[in-house]
Amino acid sequence: MLSVTFSPEDRFHAFITTLPRAEPEPGRLSGIPVAVKDNISTRGIPTTCGSRILEGYIPPYDAHVVSLLKREGAAIIGKTNMDEFGMGTTTENSGFGPTLNPADPSRVPGGSSGGSAAAVASGMVPLALGTDTGGSIRCPAAFCGITGLKPTYGRVSRYGLIAYANSLEQIGPMARTVREVSLLMEILTAYDPRDSTTINFPYRHTPDPEIRGTRIGVPEEYFGEGVDPRVASVVWDGITLLERRGAEVVTCRMPSMAYALAAYYVTCTSEASSNLARFDGVRYGPPADTRPPWHEAFQERRREGFGAEVRRRIMLGTFALSSGYYGKYYARAQAARQQVRDDFVRLFRTVDVIAGPTMPTVAFRLGEKTDPLSMYLSDILTVPANLAGVPAISVPCGRSEGLPVGLQIMGQWFRDEKVIDVACAFEQGVSA
Amino acid sequence: MTDTAGAAPVTQPVTSTMAADDEVIIGLEIHCQLATRTKLFCGCSTDYRDDQPNTHVCPICLGLPGSLPRVNRKAVEFALRVGKAFNCTIAQEAEFARKNYFYPDLNKGFQITQYDKPLAVKGYLDIEGDAGEKRVRITRIHMEEDPGRLVHKGGADRPKYSLVDYNRAGIPLIEIVTEPDLRSPREARRFLNKLRATLEYLGVFDSEKEGSLRVDANISIQPKGWFEREGKGKADRGRVEVKNISSYKGVEKALTFEITRQKNLIRRGQKLESATRHFVEARGITTSSRSKEMEQDYRYFPEPDLRPLRVRDRAAEIVLPELPDARRARFMEQYGCSPNHARTLTGELRVAEFYETVAGADAMLAATWVADTLLGELNYRDMSIVRVPPDTFRELLFLLKGGNITDKSGVEILRLMLDQLKESGCCESPRECVNRLGLTVLVTTPLAATGEDPIVKAAQETLAEQPQAVADYRNGRKEAMNFLVGQVMRKTRGCAKPSDVNAVLSRLLEGEG
Numbered sequence: 001m002l003s004v005t006f007s008p009e010d011r012f013h014a015f016i017t018t019l020p021r022a023e024p025e026p027g028r029l030s031g032i033p034v035a036v037k038d039n040i041s042t043r044g045i046p047t048t049c050g051s052r053i054l055e056g057y058i059p060p061y062d063a064h065v066v067s068l069l070k071r072e073g074a075a076i077i078g079k080t081n082m083d084e085f086g087m088g089t090t091t092e093n094s095g096f097g098p099t100l101n102p103a104d105p106s107r108v109p110g111g112s113s114g115g116s117a118a119a120v121a122s123g124m125v126p127l128a129l130g131t132d133t134g135g136s137i138r139c140p141a142a143f144c145g146i147t148g149l150k151p152t153y154g155r156v157s158r159y160g161l162i163a164y165a166n167s168l169e170q171i172g173p174m175a176r177t178v179r180e181v182s183l184l185m186e187i188l189t190a191y192d193p194r195d196s197t198t199i200n201f202p203y204r205h206t207p208d209p210e211i212r213g214t215r216i217g218v219p220e221e222y223f224g225e226g227v228d229p230r231v232a233s234v235v236w237d238g239i240t241l242l243e244r245r246g247a248e249v250v251t252c253r254m255p256s257m258a259y260a261l262a263a264y265y266v267t268c269t270s271e272a273s274s275n276l277a278r279f280d281g282v283r284y285g286p287p288a289d290t291r292p293p294w295h296e297a298f299q300e301r302r303r304e305g306f307g308a309e310v311r312r313r314i315m316l317g318t319f320a321l322s323s324g325y326y327g328k329y330y331a332r333a334q335a336a337r338q339q340v341r342d343d344f345v346r347l348f349r350t351v352d353v354i355a356g357p358t359m360p361t362v363a364f365r366l367g368e369k370t371d372p373l374s375m376y377l378s379d380i381l382t383v384p385a386n387l388a389g390v391p392a393i394s395v396p397c398g399r400s401e402g403l404p405v406g407l408q409i410m411g412q413w414f415r416d417e418k419v420i421d422v423a424c425a426f427e428q429g430v431s432a
Numbered sequence: 433m434t435d436t437a438g439a440a441p442v443t444q445p446v447t448s449t450m451a452a453d454d455e456v457i458i459g460l461e462i463h464c465q466l467a468t469r470t471k472l473f474c475g476c477s478t479d480y481r482d483d484q485p486n487t488h489v490c491p492i493c494l495g496l497p498g499s500l501p502r503v504n505r506k507a508v509e510f511a512l513r514v515g516k517a518f519n520c521t522i523a524q525e526a527e528f529a530r531k532n533y534f535y536p537d538l539n540k541g542f543q544i545t546q547y548d549k550p551l552a553v554k555g556y557l558d559i560e561g562d563a564g565e566k567r568v569r570i571t572r573i574h575m576e577e578d579p580g581r582l583v584h585k586g587g588a589d590r591p592k593y594s595l596v597d598y599n600r601a602g603i604p605l606i607e608i609v610t611e612p613d614l615r616s617p618r619e620a621r622r623f624l625n626k627l628r629a630t631l632e633y634l635g636v637f638d639s640e641k642e643g644s645l646r647v648d649a650n651i652s653i654q655p656k657g658w659f660e661r662e663g664k665g666k667a668d669r670g671r672v673e674v675k676n677i678s679s680y681k682g683v684e685k686a687l688t689f690e691i692t693r694q695k696n697l698i699r700r701g702q703k704l705e706s707a708t709r710h711f712v713e714a715r716g717i718t719t720s721s722r723s724k725e726m727e728q729d730y731r732y733f734p735e736p737d738l739r740p741l742r743v744r745d746r747a748a749e750i751v752l753p754e755l756p757d758a759r760r761a762r763f764m765e766q767y768g769c770s771p772n773h774a775r776t777l778t779g780e781l782r783v784a785e786f787y788e789t790v791a792g793a794d795a796m797l798a799a800t801w802v803a804d805t806l807l808g809e810l811n812y813r814d815m816s817i818v819r820v821p822p823d824t825f826r827e828l829l830f831l832l833k834g835g836n837i838t839d840k841s842g843v844e845i846l847r848l849m850l851d852q853l854k855e856s857g858c859c860e861s862p863r864e865c866v867n868r869l870g871l872t873v874l875v876t877t878p879l880a881a882t883g884e885d886p887i888v889k890a891a892q893e894t895l896a897e898q899p900q901a902v903a904d905y906r907n908g909r910k911e912a913m914n915f916l917v918g919q920v921m922r923k924t925r926g927c928a929k930p931s932d933v934n935a936v937l938s939r940l941l942e943g944e945g
């Protein structure tokens with residue numbers, strides 16, 4: 001049988017775990033190396049979420065998407081680095097050290113799926129899986145100059161994805177081209193009844209670059225305060241390219257953007273504070289010291305096992321859910337989230353897709369973002385799609401200061417196909 | 433630290449005593465395991481009782497990272513049956529929520545339960561109260577998962593270590609909360625009996641399973657009429673929540689103990705603070721629980737991995753089976769049972785089914801023998817009626833009905849059978865017992881029988897042995913006859929019919945007179 005050997009020179013530290021050999025089966029991905037983000041459970045292969053608290057944890061089961069990859073013959077050659085539990089925008093918050101950006105190794109690759117993006121951008125693998133809670137596929141795709149899709153919420157099973165913020169996150173494909181992303185989407189969307197938040201709506205689609213008559217909405221807020229004018233200018237050029245290919249561009253407004261970031265951080269930290277409660281040293285990871293009373297042992301294990309950003313978000317989320325504050329924070333965040341959804345509903349009455357920059361800036365220097373709040377602010381353009389659950393893709397759209405810039409295209413619920421088509425049209429326009 | 437009966441010195445002047453115009457206010461929270469074949473959120477079997485720890489587990493019920501819950505439709509249907517049977521309003525949409533807290537037996541760091549959108553609200557259950565028929569209001573019924581179980585190893589006082597068994601993790605539970613409508617431990621017990629019977633009739637509950645029912649009871653003593661006036665308002669006297677009651681008898685015991693404790697405190701003029709106490713079944717007392725003084729903040733929020741359940745429409749499709757009240761009415765009508773017999777016979781599903789299996793022999797006779805005799809004998813032996821083969825019992829009824837044995841012999845045979853069943857799981861047939869023990873009824877023709885007849889023989893012996901009683905009888909003390917009949921019965925080992933003995937004795941006494 002064909003066997004794929006993989007002895008990577010991992011110059012950018014894209015991987016936490018690499019597997020030297022894979023025995024691929026026949027299938028649409030037969031023999032193709034695929035990298036899987038390390039928060040997706042792989043049977044028999046360590047899965048750490050970039051956290052020391054899960055060091056040594058070997059899942060006894062495969063995530064649904066991993067089963068699907070194996071069924072198509074893919075060679076899973078490693079688990080990629082990430083911000084601990086997905087909490088970060090740089091892949092610097094990994095318990096296993098930062099990943100470097102192949103486009104410029106003095107820069108971060110973006111996050112949290114920075115390892116997957118670097119593995120694709122450096123040519124180590126053609127395909128990778130990422131996960132996107134508030135931009136974690138699109139941001140590193142933009143920073144590293146590759147393509148990454150966050151599917152519609154409910155299109156890809158999350159079974160086996162170690163949860164950060166269940167109501168926001170999706171597993172999605174990352175690759176160099178839109179066609180490869182589309183191929184991976186066909187495989188990832190096979191129905192899984194084990195995830196009650198999915199619906200049975202497989203993606204079967206060949207990208208169609210014909211976009212004449214497509215209406216593209218461009219929200220003013222995506223070119224407003226906080227967005228680097230140089231990045232904005234590159235993205236505008238990209239949108240103009242789509243216009244030249246026959247799309248109709250209309251500017252619009254998304255007033256809910258004012259609350260989106262707050263709604264996002266309250267929601268994701270609340271859910272995370274609950275999701276991460278299970279890491280108490282009783283069942284996996286380095287065991288808790290069982291000599292002291294159990295609650296002290298739990299505290300010690302969690303204090304030592306989680307990194308600073310994770311501890312910060314657990315505390316924020318715990319606070320937001322506490323009695324007396326729930327109404328002020330969690331409940332209001334859900335109301336704001338509904339406003340974001342309403343904005344999308346309203347815009348999609350008149351446009352087919354919404355376009356703008358993926359990130360407000362190009363990739364940061366390693367160590368540049370020391371203040372958590374300034375890092376949170378860089379998620380402003382990606383979180384609306386997660387809050388609403390709509391599909392969103394980032395495609396490479398030129399460079400600014402010599403660094404990759406991403407064009408983001410967001411579509412209607414379960415119209416991932418349309419997003420792919422517009423991205424495909426753009427890609428062809430660029431290469432033409 | 434066991435503060436059992438308010439041992440603290442009296443520091444306050446006596447201001448009130450437990451007067452006749454005080455009353456006891458009790459509300460219950462009952463957790464019942466639903467008897468589904470698989471767990472609430474995964475396909476693991478719930479039938480783990482005799483199996484090794486951690487053998488009925490999977491990534492979902494272990495709460496492994498990445499696993500997702502999936503609602504067991506059968507469990508929802510079971511819960512809806514209960515909601516309907518308890519006359520509740522079924523929610524349009526019920527929603528699961530996370531209850532967050534840390535504990536070593538809690539696999540995910542949270543329990544999936546229902547919070548502000550429970551499955552069913554505002555129902556009632558009618559019971560026989562201390563003062564006649566009584567309606568006990570049900571506040572809410574919601575679904576949740578059972579956590580794992582800690583097994584403490586090492587010394588009894590200071591456990592060296594604990595192990596966690598997740599076989600129980602994910603077993604479906606319903607929590608039923610009542611309004612504080614119960615007024616005595618006996619009413620609480622009756623409510624629970626009715627509740628259990630109803631759950632069994634619904635086919636959603638197996639009371640024989642250990643730990644299948646757990647009760648927390650809220651109890652306070654208030655001036656009579658306070659509850660009706662103030663409802664849930666602030667009372668001078670605090671309310672005590674007694675946790676960890678795991679048996680039906682335990683509920684009555686715990687509440688009775690708690691009433692005595694609270695009355696003593698009131699009598700000494702001490703202030704009754706609201707508190708949580710723990711029931712210690714082995715000692716029949718409640719003790720103050722130390723660690724739970726601080727109110728836990730469970731940080732409830734909607735479970736993001738599950739969609740809301742649209743239950744009202746589903747509930748509408750459910751057809752309920754016959755419930756205890758209906759069956760009781762039918763037993764009176766169909767079998768001619770007395771109200772008391774009908775109540776006893778329908779109080780447990782297995783008893784009702786057993787009765788219907790044997791009623792064909794003779795409905796009235798069967799009612800008496802099941803309700804008055806069999807249940808008492810089973811209770812005495814701590815046996816379940818399921819261990820009694822109905823065919824065997826029916827044969828016993830036929831022997832009784834045909835006059836082949838006396839009632840007294842019937843009881844003797846029944847006891848023998850039950851002892852054998854308890855020992856070995858099987859027993860002789862009643863007919864074999866009769867033959868082996870020589871318990872065949874003595875047939876006599878009182879007026880014609882001679883000294884050869886065993887009853888006549890026994891009667892003659894008795895008259896000879898008891899001259900004083902004979903003299904008394906002759907002197908007009910007719911009660912002496914009862915004594916003589918008893919003596920003859922003893923000599924014939926209960927195999928003679930009392931009426932025959934009476935007739936023979938009368939004839940002999942008159943004949944000699």
